[in-house]
Amino acid sequence: VSGRAAELAANLDRLRERIARACAAAGRDPAEVTVVAVTKTWPADDIRRLVALGVRNIGENRDQEARGKVAELADLDVRWHFVGRLQRNKCRSVAGYASLVHSVDRPRLVAALNRAAEAADRVVPVLVQVGFDPTPGRGGTAPADVADLAAAVAAAERLRLSGLMTVAPPTDDPDAVFARLAELAHAVAAAHPGADVISAGMSADLESAVRHGATHVRIGSALLGHRSAPVG
Numbered sequence: 001v002s003g004r005a006a007e008l009a010a011n012l013d014r015l016r017e018r019i020a021r022a023c024a025a026a027g028r029d030p031a032e033v034t035v036v037a038v039t040k041t042w043p044a045d046d047i048r049r050l051v052a053l054g055v056r057n058i059g060e061n062r063d064q065e066a067r068g069k070v071a072e073l074a075d076l077d078v079r080w081h082f083v084g085r086l087q088r089n090k091c092r093s094v095a096g097y098a099s100l101v102h103s104v105d106r107p108r109l110v111a112a113l114n115r116a117a118e119a120a121d122r123v124v125p126v127l128v129q130v131g132f133d134p135t136p137g138r139g140g141t142a143p144a145d146v147a148d149l150a151a152a153v154a155a156a157e158r159l160r161l162s163g164l165m166t167v168a169p170p171t172d173d174p175d176a177v178f179a180r181l182a183e184l185a186h187a188v189a190a191a192h193p194g195a196d197v198i199s200a201g202m203s204a205d206l207e208s209a210v211r212h213g214a215t216h217v218r219i220g221s222a223l224l225g226h227r228s229a230p231v232g
């Protein structure tokens with residue numbers, strides 16, 4: 001076992017312990033919370049090590065990096081999550097490998113991703129990303145526009161509306177953000193049965209996300225260590 005494999009195993013143990021505690025405090029079953037290991041900037045070998053440890057869900061935020069890893073790791077049983085800002089000209093590529101796209105935040109993306117899914121002869125599960133940060137460029141649709149965007153995804157033949165995602169603004173109280181997300185998510189699930197995924201929580205705020213019903217937590221640094229350079 002390499003030093004890196006041992007380090008990842010120890011980090012994964014600590015992460016599972018945090019999730020177990022958060023679930024116990026919230027009266028939830030840890031089996032309801034899927035860990036998406038966000039491996040951006042880390043090499044494909046780290047993904048191999050995580051898969052060997054039982055991690056099945058891998059998240060990437062840039063298509064160029066993701067598609068290289070997808071090709072290199074074609075022998076592995078990985079569910080790929082696209083969690084970053086999506087450009088329309090990347091939809092063709094992302095629709096080819098993503099098991100879940102977390103970051104649909106505008107109507108034009110719905111049309112582009114739907115066409116791409118059709119070209120790939122796939123049905124692509126999609127989350128609507130909600131932005132609680134009014135700063136432009138942060139990503140996410142305004143809370144007031146979530147219902148319409150969710151309906152557009154649901155109406156797209158090759159997309160499957162699966163729920164909502166957010167990245168809590170760093171300056172906000174995560175409990176307040178995730179509580180608002182949960183309210184929106186309940187409304188979406190009521191209108192669209194089966195759209196019950198709540199992708200919320202990262203390394204710093206997963207306890208709060210679990211408290212507010214997260215079904216998917218997206219974990220980078222707590223598993224892999226600190227990234228050397230900030231990426232998207």
Ligand SMILES: *Cc1c(COP(=O)(O)O)cnc(C)c1O
Nearest residue numbers: 038061083202203218219220221
């Ligand atoms: C990088 C990233 C994460 C993981 O962040 P950490 O704080 O390192 O856990 C989660 N979600 C998205 C969208 C990301 O880009």
